[in-house]
Amino acid sequence: GGGNKKDSGSSKKEASEINIGFSQVGAESDWRVANTKSMKSELTAKNGFKLSFADAQQKQENQTKAVREFITQGVDVIAIAPVTETGWETVLKEAKKADIPVITVDRQIKTSDDSLITAWVGSDFKKEGVKAAEWLIKEKGKEKGDVNIAVLQGTIGSSAEIGRTKGFKEGIKDQKNFKIIASQTGEFTQAKGQEVMESFLKQNKDIDVVVAQNDNMAFGAIDALKAAGKTPGKDVTIISFDAIKAALKKVQSGEINAEFECNPLHGPRVAELAKKIMKGEKVDKIQYVDEQVFTKDNTTKEVINKRAY
Ligand code: AHR
Secondary structure (H helix, E strand, O other), rough: OOOOOOOOHHHHHHOOEEEEEEEEOOOHHHHHHHHHHHHHHHHHOOOEEEEEEEEEEOHHHHHHHHHHHHHHHOOOOOEEOOOOOOOHHHHHHHHOOOOEEEEEEEEEOOOOOOHHOEEEEEHHHHHHHHHHHHHHHHHHHHOOOOOEEEEOOOOOOOHHHHHHHHHHHHHOOOOOOOOOOEEEEOOOOOEEEHHHHHHHHHHOOOOOOOEEHHHHHHHHHHHHHHHOOOOOOOOEEEEEOOHHHHHHHHHHHHOOOOOOOOOOHHHHHHHHHHHHOOOOOOOOEEOOOOOOOOHHHHHHHHHHHHHOO
């Protein structure tokens, strides 16, 4: 277990390249594409890596297969951005048996045995949800009538969905006039986000707030609202997560009211972790990244131009 795969006394391994297998969720969102780009541009030969990349197309069974292939290949380190939190026990035990350290990135994995994962780096999704709730309370907490909220959830069972759903619900629990009147998954994609929003609008006439658990679903929801004759950002408050460049532009134009950042630039962090682990150095088991809130006041042109994703 642990990260100390190779004999830490041998400097031979340190000098040669690190074989790393990365099992990615898919390409469901712009955030994900930015995450893949960050990983690929950092885990290069120039930086001392040989990367095997596997796209799971949002299917956990593909990830299990990919991890098994990495084990067969005999990679030095396995990195996983997991689709869901559960269902990993068997394959992680196989990796442990092969003495291959596992780094999880972005979302997390739940295991009964802590030693199956060497380190994780990613977002505090629950905190993101809490921050969204706090923002909405400031914005609409004093309104007299009911505030009807529709939630477009991400992939059910993913850390991002679980944390954002939980954090938001807990954050609004004392706000008696806040009502979640609809909640369904849009799978983190724009097409599904639009489809689910269309069905929400057919069922519920009075949606005051849409909470989209990522930007691509927010874009889909915005299209659905416009098609229904509503003005997003005015008739309906739009809250979203990720804060990709295209979404920040919509904050500036007023179509999205608040953005809760999720940082995808994990490549350098994973590279550093992998190097330390291979050297037998101790690493932090859990590493959260800092994230911001964007509203119209702080989303300037400069901020948007500087945005790396
Ligand atoms: O796990 C992070 C989430 O996954 C991002 O919010 C979303 O855009 C991506 O697909």
